Amino acid sequence: MQLMDWTRRSLLAAAGAGAMALGLGLPVQAQTPPGVLVVGQIAEPKALDPAAVTAVNDFRILMNVYDGLVRYKSGTLEVEPALAESWTISEDGTEYTFKLRDGVMFHDGSAFNADVVKFNFDRMLKEDHPYHNTGPFPLSFFFSAVESVDVIDAQTVKFKLNAPYAPFLSNLAYPTGLIVSQAAVEQHGADFGRNPSGTGPFKFAEWRSNEAVVVEKNPDYWDGAASLEAVVYRPITDANTRTAEMLAGGIDLMVEVPPVALSEFQTDAYRVSEQAGPHVWFLILNAKEGPFADKLVRQAANYAVNKAALVNDVLEGTAEVAAGPTPPAFAWAYNEALEPYPYDPERAKALLAEAGMQNPSVTFFVTEGGSGMLDPVAMGTAIQADLEAVGFSVKIQTYEWNTFLGEVNPGLEGKADMAEMAWMTNDPDTLPFLALRTEAWPDKGGFNSGYYSNPQVDALLDEARTATDQGRRAELYKEMQTIVHDDAPWVFVANWKQNAVTSSKVDNFQLEPSFFLLLKDVVKN
């Protein structure tokens, strides 16, 4: 099979116009040609169907192939028009009417219109939809508030919500809200994930399993054609190999640079970009049983962990110390008054003494990798050492990411006392709503794996979700953060500053607070 591919492959060489001739006879390190950007990805994408994937890694491709109705304004987390030119929201906040952009075509030649929008959301949300079986759609709950999608006319579409839902627009800007071609889904069915078609600045060209996903310029892009001819996404799961490839010139752009490797790129040949985003890295504490059922012990853990050393040394400054459950990237909802728990081992010991637990022993779930988990084994080990220093006795158990999720998401009860976790979200509502409410305990379908429960927090979150006024929402979130900070259901550790390294041949590259990788304006010389 592969053997036959060789000839095809040599013919293809994707969009690299004239690039092929370069490889022959040149020194080994044939550089990639101008106009073609090679991106070092952290993994093979699972699928290129935006409704079906959850990983940031996959979003980095999807955001360049598809558009949503709305998008985040460059450099912010504020929503601006994209495929929808404008929208109106009804007084009670339950009806969103979008005016769609005219004359936009999908890469497969089919037209973008209101019917397609309806198809997209019905496919995700309606279990009896003929193409619902192209799922599963793990993030469809982002739109669980949507009651119906109605086509008003070809260029107008109306979303009816069952209740006011403040994060709705923000969720539409999330990759799950990207619009796919109805014609392509109908043609490929479950294989759509490997034969994607969107409206974005790049169109899908080729997916060579475990080698590369290639997208090429969409010359007819409605927002102006991209500068690059093509982008090649190479999955290089091993961070070390990725670094080596970057140093050897095999890739032009590398995301999620291992902190220890950053020093290698402090030369003129590379540029390092940094951007704080809506990310929080924390330890879930089991508030239901064991030592962490006691708030004092939870606080002690927060005092005991040397977060500054973690972000500055282990993470080499690629993150900042987190103060509470909401990352500062959500500027409007972030409580500036909140100070991180200081590193104070004495205080921690005192709290443990006060709780009558000088030497609590705890089991600590650590993952080996995973979306947004930074350097989980090293961090877990350092945290373990910090906790041991104040009297905890900590037993680490490491799991591969998916196994880890399988262990953590159903709740820590009976298995562990603490677990690493990280979330990247697009709205201040998402994380606390899914992981801090009483109604979000695992048995109720949420991600509150540590069984934290505070009726006050529940009430604040419920209200913030339905409030239509952003000022009011901000107040509620800030109050929530103060309470959660004090209750310490988690050890708040870090807010990641996403980083990327580009070679000096790459211009106009910028990281977004949304953690998306937007390549439309990037130039490669």
Place this chain on the structure above:
Amino acid sequence: MRLFLRLLARNRLALAGAVVLGFVVLLVLMTPVLPLAEPNITNTADRFQRPFTPGHLLGTDHLGRDLLSRLLWGTRLSLAVGFSAAVIAATIGAAIGIVAGYFGGRTDNLIMRGVDMLMAFPYILLALAIVAALGPGLMNALIAVAAVNVPFFARNIRGITVGIAHKEFVDAAKLSGMGHGRIILSEILPNVLPVIVIAMSTTVGWMILETAGLSFLGLGSQPPQADLGSMLGEARAALITSPHTSVVPGVMILIIVMSINLLGDGVRDALDPRLRSGALTRPMAATLVDRDSVPEPSGDGILTLDGIETQFHVGDRIYRAVGGVSLSVGPGECLGLIGESGSGKSVTALSIMGLVASPPGVITGGAARYRGRDLIGMPYRELRRLRGDRIAYIFQDPLATLHPLYRVGDQLAEAIRCHHAIGRAEAHDRAIELLKSVRIPNPESRARSYPHEMSGGMRQRVGIAMALANDPDVIIADEPTTALDVTVQAQILSLLNDLRRDRGLAIVFITHDFGVVAQLCDRVAVMYAGRIVEEGPTAEILARPAHPYTSRLIDCVPELGGGRRELAAIPGLPPSVDDLPAGCAFAPRCDKKQSSCAVGEVALKPRDGRAVRCLYPDWRPA
């Protein structure tokens, strides 16, 4: 056991391995009391210190932990896990193998099919799946590594057990009513134990590598606990910036596994009886020659030996296998060389063309001249040109001396093509002619046979045909008939006799049997302890042996042309050639011995075309 240790100690490489390993083991045993930093104390500000920074001899890792301390603690763990895994795998595997091999039949079939299945399963995936099922952790990695190695042990031990299970002593034990369990424990196990130990000692290193591999994949030890594999795995992220964090555990693995392998080889060599003699050495293309002077030519035959001395140097010992033999043979003549086993007759014959295995053989003196040219010390190229072309050999036991994997026709053709640039087809035709000339029926189809498909007599004829391939001047036949029954022997002898007369061949015929000498040889030389003790025309010597040894030899032959004859009738044993007595070597066994026999060198004294090496020869009148 002491022998084992002595052999082990003699192997310098194994000793080096043992010393290094011993040092490492000592170091890790002492680790808890050594003044080391705590292996798990982090100090992130001091991370990635280079080696030789004060306080951190080998530097620090990504969390600022002392690498030396972690290295020693990690080595401790890795060694323990590797050894335990090897012991567990060996115990279980051996148990399965012994049961399968001992009971045989359906049990064996069933077990070995299971083993086949496990071996067809990619072992890393099996280990991975086991760890995935049990959860990560060093203990589980140990179980996985041990489990995947069980089939290898089982298969290995089964093979050995099958061989033992049919031995007499096992049958005897069964007849005496011993239970299976007892037989296995008391009869089988002691015999397979060395093999188990060998297999184990050679796999410990492999086990350590495999455990390291699993830890490297993050499935072994759990942080912060260090083992060498996980240290390597954790350090990998910083490979480019701080390679020392990877190199330190990597090199440690290398050192440990290397020393274990060296030691394992030593253990294997010491326990494997085949190697005990130290004989696993490769003979060189021609025997080493180390002689001070070349003696003057004495005889005038086509092949003349002048005082050939050949020794075997084994360790510190010197065996004087041939102690100055002079012989001469003319065209058309057949010279018999007779003596007991170990008398040096074969070594004398092999010395002529430099075919004595070397090491340990060395030709230390004398000359062997073919048409006046000294063959000893002749450049290899010239010697090779004469071998098989002018001077050819016929060996005893052609099943061993013919190449088992080549067809006999090809082996014959090769003998010709070594010396004559002729085509394949022509050589083949010639080979068939040769087979015909040694009276092999149906030579065309026989040429396509392999040696194992032929009878002993046929094979011997092939051996003779091969010697005749290039129409040589001299044939040296080394007990060519010993393995054959009497009728075949008679046929072969008459064949050789005809050839000698037809072609004018000179034959040196080596045997321990006077009956054979009488049939074929014109003259005979009797050897004892590496020297000729009597020489002369066959008929005369047979009729009137002068040397007591010769007469004893002849007495062993009950009747000429009769059945098989044994020389064991002479009381006592020939002397060991590394410790020859002074004076006459035969004296200790001689019933005519006088006190003077044990003093001084006894010379070979000629008389009337004969010669004898005896102070008191028995010269009977004709």
Place this chain on the structure above:
Amino acid sequence: MGSYILKRLLSAIPVLLGITIIVFAIMAMIPGDPATAILGSYATPENVEKLNRDLGLDKPAAARYFIWLGNMLTGDFGQSFALNRPVIHEVLERFSATLVLAGTAFVLCCFFGILAGVVSASRQYGLADKAITFAVLLGISIPSFFLGMMMILLFAVSLKWLPVSGMYAIYGGGDLWDLLKHLAMPATALAVVATGVIARLSRSAMLEVLRQDFIRTARAKGVSEHRVIWGHALRAAMVSIIPVLGIQAGFVLSGAVYIEIVFQWPGVGRMLVDAILKRDILLVQGGVVLVAACYVIFNIMVDVAQSLLDPRIKT
């Protein structure tokens, strides 16, 4: 010979059947499920349960086994949960990449292993022998992944002679030369251990053979030393070398996992590791069955080669 091969092939069937049972049982015993992997971070227990039902994982194990086996006999290996594509496509694609890697490594280790063993044996205790023995010892003692890492550091990052990873250049590649450049390091790293093992074995097999009487016969015939070593002795030594080659082929195939990870080679070993971790049950099962079948067939080939080489073996 033909009937012998047929007999061996038939006897492989129960082995393969056993392997399907083993791999199925192991995958059934491993805790965790593919649904979590598919749903990613947002896998709630509720969704997981529903998805497992959709995937047919709620059926009893025996039923699932026979459904799987039945489908496989009709050529349907099922669909990979995690990759959204037919198992057979993924496995064949990845397996051919592994074959390129492991095949090259195998050829390298056979060639250099036997060469080193023969040279070493024919110059026993000479300088060449000592040098080879030492190199071989190093080779069998070094973890292949460590060697691979060091090679990347030296040849790719520092010297920039060879590409770091992957099987083809993303641009300008695809030809044989490009493949060879990408193969050089991983194939070497993979071959080193097996080369050492084969060299050691070849050396002792050669020493064993060189002591045999038929070698003396060859020398007595006047056969040149070169031919004695490379013809007579090696031919006879191959009888004990070939079975080891068969075992080493299995090791090379298995050991490819580490190399594929270090060098990002798109091979089946890395795929299977990922698949086990992601509980991509059908992919693991299909992959293992294929790899095992390949291994079994290779072993049959080894036996056939053995019987062709050695006329004494009854077929």
